[in-house]
Amino acid sequence: MPTVMHMDGQEHQLEIVARRPELVLRVDGALHIVRPITRGFQLNLIEVDGRQVRFHAASEGAVVHVRCDGRSHRVAIHDPRDARGMVRAAGDEIVAEMPGTLVAIVKAQGEEVVAGDVVVTIESMKLLMNLSAPRAGRIARIAVELNQTFDKGAILVMLEPAVET
Amino acid sequence: MIRPIRRLLIANRGEIACRIIETARKLGIATVAVQHRLDHKAPHAILADEVMEIEGETPVGAYLDSSQLVRAAIQKGCDAIHPGYGFLSENASFALAVREAGLIFVGPGAETIRLMGDKITARDFAVRHDVPVSPSVMADGDLSRFATDASRIGFPLLIKAAAGGGGKGMSIVRSLDDLIERAALAAGEAGRYFGDNRIYAERYVERPRHIEVQIVGDGKGNVIHLGDRECSIQRRFQKIIEEAPSVNLPDNLRAAMIDSALRLASAACYENVGTVEFIVAPDGAYYFLEMNTRLQVEHRVTEMVCGLDIVAIQLAIASGDGLPDQGSIQFKGSAIECRICAENPDRDFMPETGRVLGIVHPRQPWSIFDSGLSEGQVIGTNFDPMLAKLVTHGASRAEAVERMTQAIRCTTILGVVTNLDYLGRIIEHPGFLAGDLHTGFLVEHAPSLAPHALGAQELIDILIAAAMSNPGLQRLIDDVPEPYALAGGWRN
Structure with missing residues (x-):
């Protein structure tokens, strides 16, 4: 069952497809190869499909605060084990x-x-x-x-x- | 008479308390901070040499309790109180109480605060000293007569609270019908907020600029200036970006405004630092707006262009030293300040709350990050939403702006929604770069200042970044062996 994510009132789905040899995530139906490079609050660096993505992030309960490319975002990540429908769509x-x-x-x-x-x-x-x-x-x-x-x-x-x- | 300050109580909190402590420390002055229990272990309390707990029915009430603050200063053996900005900084009774307790008040005399604190008496004083003011009418309780008189000035009009500040009780009206309704609303808001429902109407200048002059007086009629600042970028009549010097200001206009400010302050025998604010019309006419009898939030931009420490000047004058020599003050380059506030510009600047989960800021010789923030701190609605100030300096305005763009990108406050991204969009806006500023800038350019829709790739990057930062998902990605993850129901 995919993980449900909410951002700006929109719902997204993310699924771990493979961990080895490479981490592959399916996001809203499309596959992406992800390579973590550096982790830490001062700098997070990952590669998504070969592109470098730098960001700051902090997690608080189900919400992850992300600042990336000069913009701040709040992403809610719901535990996939929660029954669907228990969580009201954000922004209702x-x-x-x-x-x-x-x-x-x-x-x-x-x-x-x-x-x-x-x-x-x-x-x-x-x-x-x-x-x-x-x-x-x-x-x-x-x-x-x-x-x-x-x-x-x-x-x-x-x-x-x-x-x- | 020289009265050296050895121990200073800072009757404030947040970034400005930290800022004042920083200078006091450099000057070898011991510092006493005050804190309400909600500010327990706040940076200003940690930074000071000593801390005194203050109480109040509300947290703000504690910082507004003048007798408690004076008692604290005496109890801790202080010889002076610095009020910072906001709270009691422009409260004449507080200034008087401090002096009557035998302590030094770092600021002007109570009479000066009272004179300038009331917009009506301040305007009258400006008129008497040939400082231009815009035509105005005062409401004396009869709102329909007020409307008739006011409409004679001509629309549009600006309605203001006599005791006001910070944009509260202010509105622009463009017709007589509107005027009666707004006047009643403004009087109500003024009464609730300031306990004084007197209002007045004045000519509203279209596309006005807000330009102010930083002055320093010795209380004997001698006054110098530290140049001007442009504070035209405002939301809801409150400044969010300021710069020094003002952009594209003709030399003769600058000179005339500085001259007006100096004459006004000299006539008031102004003591300590103060700011004379003006509205500048597109045709170059300028009108006295008000005088702020305290340190301004935006004093940093002036410090960066003239290389002086304004808090140090305040402390020197308060202890009886003379003024810096005007001739020795040189202005170099350009400086910009952005106020980072806990508010959501995409939702009508609604105040935001939350817990500060992380702070990252630039550490460049040309930047200052002033904040009273610490990680883990809860941002509530008890205090002003301003969290921090980001200031940059450059040899030219273009360089200061370019550095601000860079500084904003390097700054992160996670956990609370802030206006940081919005500030970045303003700084990069062509109208801002061109220096085409006026106080309606943010409303005029609202569509082009709105965040652009995220591209498909940006969206994927953010979602993946978020997923990789969520502890639950991270654990599943990193640690859980494949069969286990399957059992956990992660696959269809």
Whole structure:
């Protein structure tokens, strides 16, 4: 069973095809030969299909933070032994990262959004902040009522599940 | 009268506390840091000679508790307090309390802080001393009359909080209908944030530049300058990239602005370092914005071009030494600063939280990385989102920019989403390289500053890099013998 990875709201699959004589990984269906060269936080160097790839990375629970080619990424890696469907696709909801109050609803339930569309405005730490959709989809529910307060970690907006392919 | 400083309490935290301790140490001054328990073992507390625990209902509250800080200084035998920036640095009552306790406050007098701290009195003072200000109207409670008066100046207008700062309570309005609604909102936000709901409206300059002059005064009317800085790259009215000198600024305009700044500071008998901020219109008109009566976040770019240690100057003046000689100050090359913040530029600059898992930064003679970060530190929303400052210097602006590009690539803060990549995209933007700057730059260029979609190969590289860094997968790749891996259900 392949390992499921999530990045920027997209799902990817990775599978170890062979370890010897070379490490071969299948990523989203295509095979890649990978050769680790240097490992360590200060420098990670690997070869992917003969190309050198330099990056910094740190792992925290299921999330790997990667900085590569001047860009930072967060990749969630799910244990393949978890039953499929137990893990909700990343980016299905907007979660409050701090307590606050919902002060405006820009996109209502049922409306279509594209990634980056402002969905709601919250006031938190005395600052107004627009919260945008993590991916394209349809708003399933605005989970907090207007002018209601919420705690850190509260789900504010839910998107309808992405269509399975 | 010379009053040497032997032991200094730093009433601050994070990078600026570290920065001040660094200079104090060079000058042989003992340092006392204060820390809230959330900052336990934070770099500023480790770096100082002594640490004093401070308490508060909120972590910020502890750093704002002026009587507790004064008590701490006395208890630790300090003779001076440096407020850094933010927190109590522009609080006149604190400056007064420090002095009344017989201690040196490293900054201007309480009266000066009060004068410049209120935007209305500061503007009036500027007008009295022939420093240009933009036309404005103050709200006296009757918001509909305010709207009528304000609309006479002509749109667009900028609404501001009298006691404001940091962009809070500010908005641009372009019509009368908009004005009434925004004025009420701004007064509300100003009241909540500053405990003072007075607001005013002033002419909004389209495509304005934000340029400021660093001055140093001795409190007797003598004032020198350390040149100008351009701080036009802002998001939500807050600076994120600054440089010295300002780019493409005509000599006569620079000279006029410096002259205005010197006259203003001299008239106020300004003591210690301060910054006079101006808005510059595309036609070369400039208007006094405000004066910051403290060390600025962006003081590093000035230090790099004039080769002076501004904190050392602050301490020297506070202990009664004279000013550096203006004639001896030489400006060399160009310097740029980027503020690295825990925020997500791709999600409307939403503050981000997390644990710092790793820090890598350049160590070049032409770069400075100022931070109060340590690995394992939890970044919450209790404090300002600025995590670090990256500063580079070059013989020319082009070289400073090129070095900044390189420095950003060599910098990594893992575990917390930061604006680092965004800063990199700004620095490499053709408009930035051309020096075509104004405070709306980031909004104007938002589409071209958005991250480009990842190419197929980039995506594969990142996914594989992530997989190779995930301990579970790494174990399966490295250690598990083939049959075992099969049993673990890794193959179909």
